[in-house]
Amino acid sequence: MPTQLISFCRCIHIFGKSSYSLPSRxxxxxPISNNLLESGESLCSSVQSRNTSFxxxxxxxxLWKGVTSVSNAGRKRGRGxxxxxxxxxxxxxxxxxxxxxxxxxxxGLNAPILQGKELVQQKQLPPDTEREAKLxxxxxxxxxxxxxxxxxxxxxxxxxxxxxxxxxxxxPVGLDTFEGFDTKVLEMKNVAVMDGNFGRKKRFSxxxxxxxKNGLAGYAIxxxxxxxxxxxxxxxxxxxxxxxxxxxxxxxxLHDFFCxxxxxxxxxxxxxxxxxxxxxxxxxxxxxVIGIKDLYAKIEGSTNLQHIVKAFMIGVLxxxxxxxxxxxxxxxxxxxxEENEDLPVVLAAPTRCRELKEIPSHxxxxxxxxxxxxxxxxxxxxxxxxxxxxxxxxxxxxxxxxKRNSNEVKLRLFNDYDxxxxxxxxxxxxxxxxxAAALHKKQLMEAAAANENE
Amino acid sequence: xxxxxxxxxxxISLQNAMEFGKRLSSSxxxxxxxxxxxxxNPKVQSILKQLTGRDFNRIxxxxxxGQKLRQPKVTFMTEKQLEETIEETERKADKLLxxxxxxxPANNVEKILSFDPKIQLHDESAYVFTDISGNSTDRDRLIxxxxxxxxxxxxxxxxxxxxxxxxxxxxxxxxxxxxxxSDSEVMKxxxxxxxxIDNTYEFILDRACIQFDxxxxxxxxxxxxxxxxxxxxxxYDLLKSTRHYGPMVFYLTRTRKMDxxxxxxxxxxxxxxxxxxxxxxxxxxFSESLSKQKIEASGTMDEIETLRSYIQLDSIKRQELELCxxxxxxxxxxxxxxxxxxxxxxxx
Numbered sequence: 001m002p003t004q005l006i007s008f009c010r011c012i013h014i015f016g017k018s019s020y021s022l023p024s025r026x027x028x029x030x031p032i033s034n035n036l037l038e039s040g041e042s043l044c045s046s047v048q049s050r051n052t053s054f055x056x057x058x059x060x061x062x063l064w065k066g067v068t069s070v071s072n073a074g075r076k077r078g079r080g081x082x083x084x085x086x087x088x089x090x091x092x093x094x095x096x097x098x099x100x101x102x103x104x105x106x107x108g109l110n111a112p113i114l115q116g117k118e119l120v121q122q123k124q125l126p127p128d129t130e131r132e133a134k135l136x137x138x139x140x141x142x143x144x145x146x147x148x149x150x151x152x153x154x155x156x157x158x159x160x161x162x163x164x165x166x167x168x169x170x171x172p173v174g175l176d177t178f179e180g181f182d183t184k185v186l187e188m189k190n191v192a193v194m195d196g197n198f199g200r201k202k203r204f205s206x207x208x209x210x211x212x213k214n215g216l217a218g219y220a221i222x223x224x225x226x227x228x229x230x231x232x233x234x235x236x237x238x239x240x241x242x243x244x245x246x247x248x249x250x251x252x253x254l255h256d257f258f259c260x261x262x263x264x265x266x267x268x269x270x271x272x273x274x275x276x277x278x279x280x281x282x283x284x285x286x287x288x289v290i291g292i293k294d295l296y297a298k299i300e301g302s303t304n305l306q307h308i309v310k311a312f313m314i315g316v317l318x319x320x321x322x323x324x325x326x327x328x329x330x331x332x333x334x335x336x337x338e339e340n341e342d343l344p345v346v347l348a349a350p351t352r353c354r355e356l357k358e359i360p361s362h363x364x365x366x367x368x369x370x371x372x373x374x375x376x377x378x379x380x381x382x383x384x385x386x387x388x389x390x391x392x393x394x395x396x397x398x399x400x401x402x403k404r405n406s407n408e409v410k411l412r413l414f415n416d417y418d419x420x421x422x423x424x425x426x427x428x429x430x431x432x433x434x435x436a437a438a439l440h441k442k443q444l445m446e447a448a449a450a451n452e453n454e
Numbered sequence: 455x456x457x458x459x460x461x462x463x464x465x466i467s468l469q470n471a472m473e474f475g476k477r478l479s480s481s482x483x484x485x486x487x488x489x490x491x492x493x494x495n496p497k498v499q500s501i502l503k504q505l506t507g508r509d510f511n512r513i514x515x516x517x518x519x520g521q522k523l524r525q526p527k528v529t530f531m532t533e534k535q536l537e538e539t540i541e542e543t544e545r546k547a548d549k550l551l552x553x554x555x556x557x558x559p560a561n562n563v564e565k566i567l568s569f570d571p572k573i574q575l576h577d578e579s580a581y582v583f584t585d586i587s588g589n590s591t592d593r594d595r596l597i598x599x600x601x602x603x604x605x606x607x608x609x610x611x612x613x614x615x616x617x618x619x620x621x622x623x624x625x626x627x628x629x630x631x632x633x634x635x636s637d638s639e640v641m642k643x644x645x646x647x648x649x650x651i652d653n654t655y656e657f658i659l660d661r662a663c664i665q666f667d668x669x670x671x672x673x674x675x676x677x678x679x680x681x682x683x684x685x686x687x688x689x690y691d692l693l694k695s696t697r698h699y700g701p702m703v704f705y706l707t708r709t710r711k712m713d714x715x716x717x718x719x720x721x722x723x724x725x726x727x728x729x730x731x732x733x734x735x736x737x738x739x740f741s742e743s744l745s746k747q748k749i750e751a752s753g754t755m756d757e758i759e760t761l762r763s764y765i766q767l768d769s770i771k772r773q774e775l776e777l778c779x780x781x782x783x784x785x786x787x788x789x790x791x792x793x794x795x796x797x798x799x800x801x802x
Contacts, residue, residue: 255528272523331530334539338524341546343514344539353533367528416630 064088076200087143094138103128157281162188162206164285167231170210170239183210183235184285186219187305188227201225207306208234210242211289214250218242219286219309245316251293254322255371259315264307267377268315269296282308290316322348325370330354486558489708492739493556493701501735502700505728506551512695513547553700554663559671562611570604577602582609584617592618593667615667626664634658635665635676645683650692655680659698681705685714707735713771720761720778723785730757733764743768758783 055063068088070080080086098110107113107120114120148160156164162185169181187207192200204227211217218241222234248254248270256269266283271294277284279297282305287295299308322333326348333349336342364370387393413420425432432438492498531539585596597609597617609617619629633640648654658680666673681702684690693699706712712732719728737746744767749755755763758779765775 270525272525274523329530331532332536333528334531334536335526335528336539337516337526339516339521340514341543341550342527342539343510343543344536346536347528356532356534359532365530367530370530412628 060091061088082147083145085145087145089139089142091139093142094135101131103131156185162227162231164281167208167235170236171232173236173239176239178210178212178239180212180214181210181216181239182213182289183208183238184289185231185234186282186285186309188231191223204230206230206234207309208238209286209289209309210235210238211286211291213289213291215245215247215291216242217245217286217290219313221306243313243317245290245292246319246321247290247292250291252295253292253316254319256368257315257319258372258375259311259318261311261314262304262307263302264304264311265300266308266311266315267298267300267372268312270294271296280308283312286312320371326350329365329370331359331365489739490556490558493704495738498704498735498738499553499700501731501738502553502703503551504731505703505735506553506697506699507695508547508551509695510543510547513550514543551695551697553697554659555668556701556704557669559674560611560667560669564610565608567598567606567608570606572604574604575602576604582613582617584621586621592622611670615670624664626661628665631672632661632665635662635672641676641679645680648683648687648689648692653692655684655689655692656696656698659693677701678705682711685711688714688718690715690718703732703735704739707732708739710770712736713769713775716761716764716769717771717775717778720775720782723782725757725761725782729761733760736764736768740768 065088068080068086074080096110098106103125105111105120105123105125107122111120150160154165156162158164165185167183167185169178170183172178185206186209187205189205190202191205192202195201203223203225206222206227207219208222208231209217209219218238220234220237220241222230222232222237224230224233246254251273252275253268253270256267259266259268271278273294275294275296277287277293277295279287279295280299280303283295283297283299286309287293297312320328326333327350330350330352331354333347335345335347337345359365364374369376410420413422417423417425420433422431429435580602581600583596583598583600590596592614595614595618597614598606599609599613600606616629619627623629630636634644635641644654644658659677662673662676662680666676684693684702685706690699690702693702703712703715706715716729716732719725719732733745737743737749740746745760745763748763748767749760761779762776765772765779769775
């Protein structure tokens with residue numbers, strides 16, 4: 001019984017990756033004595049002490065998991081994410097095998113065995129006072145939440161979200177290597193379904209759009225509980241559903257058209273070179289991937305992303321090539337450009353051309369309306385500020401007329417006279433803006449020269 | 455009216471010098487004048503038009519002048535409408551290919567209206583009076599100068615252009631002569647930078663057309679310098695299907711510098727439509743030439759023979775041209791033989 005009551009004071013070392021010294025749970029206040037106590041006598045109160053505990057029976061990973069893990073219920077409530085998340089710290093960082101708390105030279109471990117011809121001896125060096133402090137400093141910086149940093153080129157439509165970000169070409173299948181293809185994620189959302197056993201079953205729904213910037217494109221939806229897996233699935237599925245899209249001169253659509261899917265209506269306009277993609281960001285991303293560089297698109301109604309994708313694809317696939325138009329109308333399709341002095345270029349010729357008298361008066365011959373299938377798009381009046389109708393506006397215009405051309409005049413003067421001068425400046429140098437400053441400078445220099453001479 | 459200091463004494467001495475010069479070299483000067491006047495000959499005009507070419511893609515090319523691009527206009531047309539549009543395009547092409555006139559440089563001849571010594575030294579500078587009523591062109595406009603010594607005379611040359619530019623400016627014509635034309639160093643650097651992408655030669659010639667009158671001595675010197683440069687670099691094709699090709703060919707032919715151009719055409723096997731008309735042009739300008747007499751004597755002549763007669767009798771780079779023509783004939787012969795051989799092989 002006395003042996004059960006009395007225990008030795010002991011330092012407990014946990015072997016393995018970490019060397020963290022922990023005092024024992026109980027410390028015997030009384031020294032060891034050979035005198036055994038008589039029954040009935042009690043020297044100390046019963047204090048629980050352990051020689052071993054979970055600390056040295058469990059691995060470091062398991063210990064960290066105990067500290068950092070969040071329950072399923074907690075995760076549902078969004079705990080253990082972002083700044084609040086507890087991160088495991090790798091306690092081996094900042095330490096080298098062979099160097100420890102005791103600053104000692106171990107030949108073969110942290111020192112060479114032979115120094116020249118002499119054998120190196122085991123030696124204890126004076127203790128390193130700063131070692132603990134350094135380690136603590138390193139560990140202070142570890143385990144802090146750092147948000148993902150993306151370069152502007154990698155960024156999608158906003159911040160760190162996957163929308164609009166590129167995820168590379170689809171994975172090669174057999175001999176198809178998808179060279180020149182690039183996929184963009186158009187939508188990545190968390191969707192859930194209720195299950196009898198698991199409750200809310202969460203998964204990611206990803207819309208990926210892939211294309212080779214040369215007319216081939218396809219889109220697909222991929223779903224998976226893991227985000228990355230969902231993207232991969234969508235990407236590869238899209239690679240299997242490629243369609244060829246007609247373009248005009250590899251930079252825009254063939255003609256203006258209207259397309260619709262559900263309540264999402266899109267009016268798409270063909271635009272000249274250099275116009276750019278002036279449209280909803282989803283349509284812009286799609287066009288970049290297809291290879292369309294100039295477009296104007298106006299969405300009316302719902303802006304549901306999947307509907308936009310489907311509507312635009314419907315529209316762009318239903319484009320009428322010029323030959324079909326010519327056959328349908330039985331007339332020549334002729335293009336004339338202002339910058340080429342309206343030189344007529346025949347885009348398509350019909351097999352048989354109608355004459356003017358064969359064309360009924362009510363027939364629509366307007367190309368734009370033809371593309372829109374007879375629809376006439378509402379053109380809003382150009383915005384004009386209220387004051388332009390007031391008489392004071394005319395007064396203002398009269399007063400400011402003299403300086404309306406001032407920028408062009410400035411350019412011309414710089415070209416002709418090397419500055420804001422005129423043909424009179426040579427005769428009257430004081431008219432030059434910089435004359436006074438140049439004169440002052442000259443006087444100063446002369447004064448300085450005069451002083452030097454003296 | 456505008457105060458303008460014009461050195462009258464200088465003008466008179468110039469006039470005298472020119473008249474004296476005329477009397478000395480009257481024959482060559484007169485003949486030069488005559489040759490320049492052949493430009494208006496309808497036969498010459500038709501040859502020059504033929505030589506210019508009519509590539510619509512080049513004539514109506516996209517000129518990078520900072521215009522805003524709009525969606526191209528697409529229309530449904532009947533066959534007749536299409537034909538009408540094409541006819542209109544042909545007319546536009548004719549207008550764009552209208553050649554700037556080739557004129558002898560104008561000599562500043564002063565026409566004195568009156569001499570009133572009573573108002574001498576009325577001011578320290580001369581006065582220029584311009585009639586700015588709207589019913590006259592730049593050349594017809596009444597512009598007179600009242601000098602310090604009391605002379606009232608018609609303005610001429612630089613004074614006229616300056617006054618016209620001040621009161622009736624138009625897009626492209628600057629008041630002061632651009633540095634490109636006044637400074638020979640700048641002109642040289644512009645010509646050095648010539649490339650087909652910029653259409654540099656066309657730009658220089660177009661700008662000269664806008665800035666000067668065709669009989670302005672400055673215009674003539676600029677334009678001739680450009681033509682000489684094109685001849686030096688063999689960049690003739692850069693002016694093809696433009697309005698400047700005709701005057702360039704005319705200048706080269708008139709000044710007996712057409713041999714390089716002829717060689718250029720023979721090397722590219724452009725015999726019927728380029729080389730032979732060029733020689734015909736030479737005959738029209740130099741009606742006294744030996745090759746022309748030979749043709750007149752013989753009646754009709756083969757294409758190659760006309761070229762050969764010119765090369766042998768009137769050309770300056772005779773040996774090179776003969777080699778060139780012989781090489782062409784060789785190629786033609788061997789090609790003919792090859793075709794015959796192929797036909798025989800195919801059983802014809």
